[in-house]
Each structure stands twice: as structure tokens, then as C-alpha cells.
Amino acid sequence: xxxxxxxxxxxxxxxxxxxxxxxxxxxxxxxxxxxxxxxxxxxxxxxxxxxxxxxxxxxxxxxxxxxxxxxxxxxxxxxxxxxxxxxxxxxxxxxxxxxxxxxxxxxxxxxxxxxxxxxxxxxxxxxxxxxxxxxxxxxxxxxxxxxxxxxxxxxxxxxxxxxxxxxxxxxxxxxxxxxxxxxxxxxxxxxxxxxxxxxxxxxxxxxxxxxxxxxxxxxxxxxxxxxxxxxxxxxxxxxxxxxxxxxxxxxxxxxxxxxxxxxxxxxxxxxxxxxxxxxxxxxxxxxxxxxxxxxxxxxxxxxxxxxxxxxxxxxxxxxx
Amino acid sequence: xxxxxxxxxxxxxxxxxxxxxxxxxxxxxxxxxxxxxxxxxxxxxxxxxxxxxxxxxxxxxxxxxxxxxxxxxxxxxxxxxxxxxxxxxxxxxxxxxxxxxxxxxxxxxxxxxxxxxxxxxxxxxxxxxxxxxxxxxxxxxxxxxxxxxxxxxxxxxxxxxxxxxxxxxxxxxxxxxxxxxxxxxxxxxxxxxxxxxxxxxxxxxxxxxxxxxxxxxxxxxxxxxxxxxxxxxxxxxxxxxxxxxxxxxxxxxxxxxxxxxxxxxxxxxxxx
Numbered sequence: 001x002x003x004x005x006x007x008x009x010x011x012x013x014x015x016x017x018x019x020x021x022x023x024x025x026x027x028x029x030x031x032x033x034x035x036x037x038x039x040x041x042x043x044x045x046x047x048x049x050x051x052x053x054x055x056x057x058x059x060x061x062x063x064x065x066x067x068x069x070x071x072x073x074x075x076x077x078x079x080x081x082x083x084x085x086x087x088x089x090x091x092x093x094x095x096x097x098x099x100x101x102x103x104x105x106x107x108x109x110x111x112x113x114x115x116x117x118x119x120x121x122x123x124x125x126x127x128x129x130x131x132x133x134x135x136x137x138x139x140x141x142x143x144x145x146x147x148x149x150x151x152x153x154x155x156x157x158x159x160x161x162x163x164x165x166x167x168x169x170x171x172x173x174x175x176x177x178x179x180x181x182x183x184x185x186x187x188x189x190x191x192x193x194x195x196x197x198x199x200x201x202x203x204x205x206x207x208x209x210x211x212x213x214x215x216x217x218x219x220x221x222x223x224x225x226x227x228x229x230x231x232x233x234x235x236x237x238x239x240x241x242x243x244x245x246x247x248x249x250x251x252x253x254x255x256x257x258x259x260x261x262x263x264x265x266x267x268x269x270x271x272x273x274x275x276x277x278x279x280x281x282x283x284x285x286x287x288x289x290x291x292x293x294x295x296x297x298x299x300x301x302x303x304x305x306x307x308x309x310x311x312x313x314x315x316x317x318x319x320x
Numbered sequence: 321x322x323x324x325x326x327x328x329x330x331x332x333x334x335x336x337x338x339x340x341x342x343x344x345x346x347x348x349x350x351x352x353x354x355x356x357x358x359x360x361x362x363x364x365x366x367x368x369x370x371x372x373x374x375x376x377x378x379x380x381x382x383x384x385x386x387x388x389x390x391x392x393x394x395x396x397x398x399x400x401x402x403x404x405x406x407x408x409x410x411x412x413x414x415x416x417x418x419x420x421x422x423x424x425x426x427x428x429x430x431x432x433x434x435x436x437x438x439x440x441x442x443x444x445x446x447x448x449x450x451x452x453x454x455x456x457x458x459x460x461x462x463x464x465x466x467x468x469x470x471x472x473x474x475x476x477x478x479x480x481x482x483x484x485x486x487x488x489x490x491x492x493x494x495x496x497x498x499x500x501x502x503x504x505x506x507x508x509x510x511x512x513x514x515x516x517x518x519x520x521x522x523x524x525x526x527x528x529x530x531x532x533x534x535x536x537x538x539x540x541x542x543x544x545x546x547x548x549x550x551x552x553x554x555x556x557x558x559x560x561x562x563x564x565x566x567x568x569x570x571x572x573x574x575x576x577x578x579x580x581x582x583x584x585x586x587x588x589x590x591x592x
Binding site for chain 1: 371374375376400401402403404405406409410412414415418421422423424425428429431432433435436489
């Protein structure tokens with residue numbers, strides 16, 4: 001528990017976050033924007049990307065501890081799909097479906113899908129592999145319904161499909177972006193307040209119970225909080241995978257697995273990674289724009305493989 | 321805490337998994353400063369009993385009126401989890417066999433023992449917590465590996481870390497379920513001495529083990545279980561008899577002789 005070196009890591013992460021934020025304002029499809037145009041076009045995007053990256057990384061870290069499974073994250077567990085489904089249904093049903101570029105019904109979708117997952121995860125026969133497969137199935141189910149719904153209800157259906165299923169910050173408006181940032185900061189703080197429960201859950205369900213944690217209550221509270229965070233993220237930017245998976249693992253390597261140290265760093269690094277990913281998505285194929293989820297997936301898939309093979313977790317679990 | 325020498329009083333405890341009844345009217349008492357060996361064949365309900373006392377297995381509903389687990393006269397199952405965890409610590413085989421998918425150093429694992437005690441958000445760096453963790457790890461002889469990852473420790477080393485965690489938890493009733501089984505002789509002797517020291521400081525310890533000869537060396541009393549019922553309880557030399565063993569392990573023909581060194585009853589296999 002070397003506190004001093006931790007401070008250096010936080011400082012470095014904050015500096016990186018600031019630099020990437022400044023670069024995100026500077027770089028884009030067009031190089032000679034006025035200050036006003038930057039504030040109108042690029043500032044909301046960068047703020048939203050930071051808010052979403054922070055939320056996804058914190059939710060990923062919490063879900064990994066919650067299910068004691070290093071492959072968990074909003075995307076692999078299908079909760080993001082639920083939120084996307086809620087968003088598109090809400091948007092097509094009424095004007096209340098989109099406020100300042102955010103879609104409130106995303107919360108409902110995330111809660112419903114997380115509820116289904118929670119219901120199954122409670123059964124004692126449900127191991128880590130089954131949980132993950134269940135999440136993948138839920139994800140497929142959700143994204144298929146999103147596609148069907150948009151094809152049937154939206155005039156420019158396929159384009160919307162791209163933006164919801166692969167992530168897109170172009171809908172960002174400054175009010176919505178700031179609101180998302182405030183909400184995610186608040187929810188992150190509430191999750192950090194539950195650091196004791198998350199820490200104890202690292203030793204498994206029985207371990208946590210023996211350490212004096214009310215496991216069912218902790219799970220309910222944390223599922224609710226993470227679902228709300230995912231709702232904020234998806235409502236603003238659609239589904240973006242792998243940030244919630246990889247950032248917590250990177251951060252654990254630097255500051256360990258105890259959540260009072262891990263979660264704040266994951267929040268900062270998550271924001272940085274997402275701002276950079278969005279910048280790459282905007283710049284790399286100028287004047288076209290890549291969906292940001294493609295960028296995170298291209299980095300994330302090989303890294304996911306590495307974790308899978310290095311830790312070899314699913315195999316161990318089957319034996320147990 | 322000197323209300324009564326009976327630290328733990330379990331009365332008529334019953335427990336079922338689905339339709340199978342694994343604990344049938346189990347009653348026993350544990351004095352302050354006592355080391356109790358909980359013995360019995362596989363499936364006799366030892367682990368279930370410990371998990372109920374530790375609060376890991378919830379009390380069945382509807383709660384039988386007559387059954388109770390009393391800690392100095394207070395109903396354990398009616399108290400909050402954190403109240404229980406600061407009095408009763410449990411180290412089970414799960415701590416050894418868990419896959420540990422996340423990097424966790426031995427020191428951090430022991431720190432987790434403070435989960436129910438750490439209130440403030442700054443207790444991670446607090447000096448008092450650090451000292452409690454370091455003290456527990458030194459007592460168990462695992463301080464040297466404090467920076468090593470739990471996943472890289474052997475079974476016996478993890479067991480020492482588990483014991484340190486239980487001590488750091490601040491509880492004075494330790495429930496050890498096969499918690500010494502993978503230690504080498506060197507560590508077994510060291511931990512046995514540690515358990516005796518703890519008992520002298522008014523800790524109470526319940527020791528589940530299949531190694532009867534080891535258990536008889538450290539425990540002064542024993543509780544014998546078979547098929548969910550208590551067969552015998554009392555001083556270890558009264559409980560560990562050939563008659564009881566013939567009942568628990570029929571057909572094995574074990575013989576019991578006092579150890580020439582310590583006088584504790586030892587089991588001998590019959591002649592080939």
C-alpha cells in the first residue's frame with residue numbers, strides 16, 4: 001500500500017485526462033474553427049465522451065467485483081443493449097424520449113435487463129460462464145430488437161442503427177453533456193461509498209458474508225447504481241464496448257484491486273480513454289467519421305483475448 | 321465481556337438443504353478461552369453448523385421458535401451482519417480454493433478482514449488499521465509475503481493468510497473449517513501454538529478437521545457429529561474413544577492410545 005506512488009499515478013492520470021481534453025477541442029475534421037464553433041461543436045462532445053468513459057469504466061469495475069468475474073462489463077453482460085433498446089423505443093414513442101440529446105428511457109431498459117441477469121445470477125447453479133453466456137444472449141436479443149424497431153419506425157433507420165449499436169457522440173448538446181457528467185459524477189461517488197462491500201465481494205459471496213456484508217442487499221444496491229450509470233452512458237452515446245472491461249484491469253495493475261483506490265482512477269482513465277477514442281474516430285478517416293465503438297472494439301478485442309488466456313478463468317470455473 | 325463464561329450457546333439448531341435435513345437439533349456450548357474440535361465423517365453437518373453460526377447461511381424461514389444461536393446471551397441471527405463479523409470470524413475452504421481472478425496481495429486480503437470495522441473513507445491509509453493488519457500477519461508468520469499476490473501462494477500459505485485475516489477482523493470467536501489442512505508440519509506446530517496463545521487471551525476457537533490426531537493435540541474438548549446429530553461432547557479424552565469411533569467410522573477398527581509425549585488420545589490404524 002504505497003500511498004506516495006499512488007498519488008503520482010493519480011496525478012499522471014489527471015494530466016493525461018486534461019491533455020486529451022485539450023487535444024479533443026483542438027483536433028477535428030476541420031482544422032480552422034473559430035473559438036465559438038469549437039465551444040458549440042467540440043466542447044459538448046468532449047464533455048460527453050469524458051462523462052460516458054468515466055461511467056462505463058466505473059460500472060465495469062463494479063460489475064466485475066459484483067459477479068467476481070473479470071470478463072464482466074456493461075457491454076458483455078447485455079445491460080447496454082437493454083439501455084439502447086429502451087432509448088430507441090422511448091424516442092420513437094414520444095418527444096419526451098429525447099431531452100438535451102439524452103434519452104431517459106435508457107434507464108428503464110438497463111434496469112430491466114440487469115434485473116433479468118440478477119434473477120438468473122442468484123441461482124446457485126449459475127456459474128461465471130453461464131452468467132457471461134446469459135449476458136451475451138441478452139445483448140444479442142437487445143441489439144436485434146433495436147435493429148428491428150429502428151427499421152420499422154425510423155425513416156433513416158440504418159443510420160440510427162449504426163449510431164445506437166456502435167456508439168456516437170455527435171448528438172451531444174452542451175446541456176445534456178453537462179447533465180450526464182453531473183449524474184455520472186454523483187453516481188460514481190455513490191458507488192465509491194460502497195467500497196467496503198465491493199472489496200469484500202472480491203473474496204466471493206461466502207467470503208463477503210463472513211466479513212459482515214449483507215450480500216443480497218449489497219448486490220441489489222450496486223446493480224441499481226451501475227444500471228443507472230449505464231443508462232446515462234447509453235442514453236447519451238449509444239452502446240460502446242470494451243472501455244468498461246479494459247480500463248478497470250489496467251487500473252488494477254497500477255493501484256491494486258481495493259476499490260477506494262481503484263474506482264477514482266478508473267473514472268479518470270475511463271474518461272481519458274473515451275475522449276481519445278472519440279478523437280481517433282473523428283480524425284482517422286477524415287472527412288468521414290468512424291463510430292467510436294469501432295475504435296474501442298478494435299483495441300478492445302485483442303486485449304480481451306489476452307485477459308481470457310492469461311487468467312484462464314472460465315476453465316477453472318467449470319471444474320468447480 | 322465477563323457476563324458469563326459461555327461465549328456461545330447453540331440450542332436445537334436445525335438446517336435443511338431443500339428436502340435434506342443436515343442439522344437435527346444440534347446443541348452445544350463453547351466457553352471463553354476454549355478450543356473445541358468439531359469432528360465427524362464427511363456429510364455429518366460440521367461445515368453447515370459453522371456456516372450457520374458465522375451467519376453465512378441464513379436462518380431458514382419460518383424460524384423455528386426453539387432454535388437459537390446466542391453469543392453471550394444475545395441472539396446472533398437477529399443482529400446486523402457487521403455486529404456479528406466483529407465478534408465471529410470464519411475461515412473456510414473457500415478462502416483457499418477461490419480462483420482469485422483479480423490481483424490481491426496477501427496484505428490486502430488481510431485488510432479485507434476489516435471490512436465491517438472500517439468506517440471512514442480514509443481508513444485505507446489509517447495507521448491503526450495498518451498496525452492491526454501487520455500485527456495479525458506477523459502472528460501468523462505470513463508478514464514476509466505481504467506483497468505477494470494471493471494467486472501465487474500455495475494452499476498452506478493461503479491458509480495462514482486466512483487465519484491472519486480472521487485475527488485482523490477483531491473477532492474473538494474463530495471458526496476454522498479445515499483451515500490448517502494444507503500446512504506443512506512446521507506451520508502446523510506454529511499455528512497450534514498460536515491457537516493456544518489466542519485461547520489464553522480469551523479467544524474461543526472451533527476447529528473442524530479430519531485429522532483427528534492433529535485436532536486432539538490442540539483442542540481440549542471435542543464435539544462429535546454424525547448424520548446431523550451430536551454424538552458426544554466433552555473433554556477430548558472422553559470423546560475420542562474406540563466406542564465412539566466405531567460408531568462414526570464403522571468397520572475401520574481404529575484403536576485409541578494416549579500419546580506418549582502429550583498424553584492426548586491418538587488414533588491408530590488396525591494391524592494389516
